Amino acid sequence: MHELAITKEVIRIIREEAEKNSISSVKYVSLELGGLTTYKKESLLYFFNILKKDEEALQEAVLKIIEVGGKVRCKECGAVGTVEDPILPLCKACDSSDIEITQGKDLRLRDLRGN
Numbered sequence: 001m002h003e004l005a006i007t008k009e010v011i012r013i014i015r016e017e018a019e020k021n022s023i024s025s026v027k028y029v030s031l032e033l034g035g036l037t038t039y040k041k042e043s044l045l046y047f048f049n050i051l052k053k054d055e056e057a058l059q060e061a062v063l064k065i066i067e068v069g070g071k072v073r074c075k076e077c078g079a080v081g082t083v084e085d086p087i088l089p090l091c092k093a094c095d096s097s098d099i100e101i102t103q104g105k106d107l108r109l110r111d112l113r114g115n
């Protein structure tokens with residue numbers, strides 16, 4: 001159920017962005033969902049569609065979620081690679097767990113359109 005909390009947060013950010021850009025009616029929102037987060041795309045869409053009903057500016061908003069894969073750089077051997085396991089990402093070259101996640105660990109607003 002933690003998607004409910006994050007969806008509320010997303011809506012708060014959308015509201016702020018819309019205000020900043022003088023958008024009173026949001027038509028389209030796209031979010032980047034990192035493959036290393038534990039959020040489920042379907043749940044985010046589900047909660048968004050429920051919560052938007054209480055938001056005047058979001059009545060016509062369509063949400064698109066773009067999934068981006070996880071990318072890591074190994075601190076041990078310097079290898080750059082992709083990672084699918086969000087719980088314990090390991091370097092594919094040397095199996096080290098001392099890696100830095102460079103992409104895919106968060107959920108962010110990519111685009112917001114409206115009038």
Ligand SMILES: [Zn+2]
Binds near residue numbers: 076078092094095
């Ligand atoms: Zn490595």
